[in-house]
Amino acid sequence: MSLEANLSTILNNVRQSCEKVGRNHDEITVIGVTKYVTIERAQEAVDKGICHLGENRLEGLIDKYQHVTGKVHWHFIGSLQSRKVKDLIDKVDMIHSLDRMSLAKEIHKRATKSIDCFVQVNTSGEESKHGLHPDDVHSFIEKLAPYTNVRVVGLMTMAPHVDDESILRQTFSTLRALRDDINKKQLDYAPCSYLSMGMSNDYQIAIEEGATHIRIGTKLVGSN
Numbered sequence: 001m002s003l004e005a006n007l008s009t010i011l012n013n014v015r016q017s018c019e020k021v022g023r024n025h026d027e028i029t030v031i032g033v034t035k036y037v038t039i040e041r042a043q044e045a046v047d048k049g050i051c052h053l054g055e056n057r058l059e060g061l062i063d064k065y066q067h068v069t070g071k072v073h074w075h076f077i078g079s080l081q082s083r084k085v086k087d088l089i090d091k092v093d094m095i096h097s098l099d100r101m102s103l104a105k106e107i108h109k110r111a112t113k114s115i116d117c118f119v120q121v122n123t124s125g126e127e128s129k130h131g132l133h134p135d136d137v138h139s140f141i142e143k144l145a146p147y148t149n150v151r152v153v154g155l156m157t158m159a160p161h162v163d164d165e166s167i168l169r170q171t172f173s174t175l176r177a178l179r180d181d182i183n184k185k186q187l188d189y190a191p192c193s194y195l196s197m198g199m200s201n202d203y204q205i206a207i208e209e210g211a212t213h214i215r216i217g218t219k220l221v222g223s224n
C-alpha cells in the first residue's frame, strides 16, 4: 500500500473512532513512527503531511533529524539512557518515556527550557515492558516538582500484544483513569492532559478509550 493510501485509511479510522465516542478528531495527534524505515521514507511521510515523527533510538532520531527537511515535531518514544539525554534534548519536542527519577534529573540538568514529557506506565504488568507500576505514578509525579524543566504533559503506555479487545480496553482505561486523577490535582508542572497510547494494531480502541497521541509505524510508513 502507498503511504498516501495508508494515511487516508488511518485518518478515516481516526474519524470513525472519534465519532463513535463523541470526540473531535482534532484532539488526536498522529505520530508516524519511522524506526523501521529509511530517511527517504520518513521524508515521504513528511511530504504527505505527517508533521510528527517518532523514533525509539537516539541514533535513529539523530539520523532522521539531520536529513529530513520540513517542519517536523520530533518525538522520542523508546527507553532512554540518561547519558544520551544531552544529545537528544535540543532536538525533541516530546519525550514519551520518562520512567525514573534519574532520567528526570538529567533532563532537568541538560534542558535549557521546559521539556514536554509523558510518564511511561506499565499498565499490562508484563515484565518485558518499561514504565512505572500504576501504583507508583502519583508519588513519582509528586517528586518531580523540583525539576522545573520537566513538564508532565501526559501518560504513555504500550498495550500487550494480544487480540483480546477487553484486555486492550482495560489497559487503556487504566491509563486514562490515572491521567484523570493526576490532572485533577492541577499541578503547574504536571497538567497531565494527554494520553500517548495506541499503535498500528490497537489505535482505534485506544482512541475510543481517550488517546490523544497515537504512535503508528507499520500501518503508516511500513516496517521495512
Ligand SMILES: *Cc1c(COP(=O)(O)O)cnc(C)c1O
Binding pocket: 033, 035, 056, 077, 078, 158, 199, 200, 201, 215, 216, 217, 218, 219, 223
Ligand atoms: C515501534 C513502536 C511503535 C509503533 O509500532 P507499530 O506497531 O509498528 O505501529 C509505537 N510505540 C513505540 C513505543 C514503539 O517502539
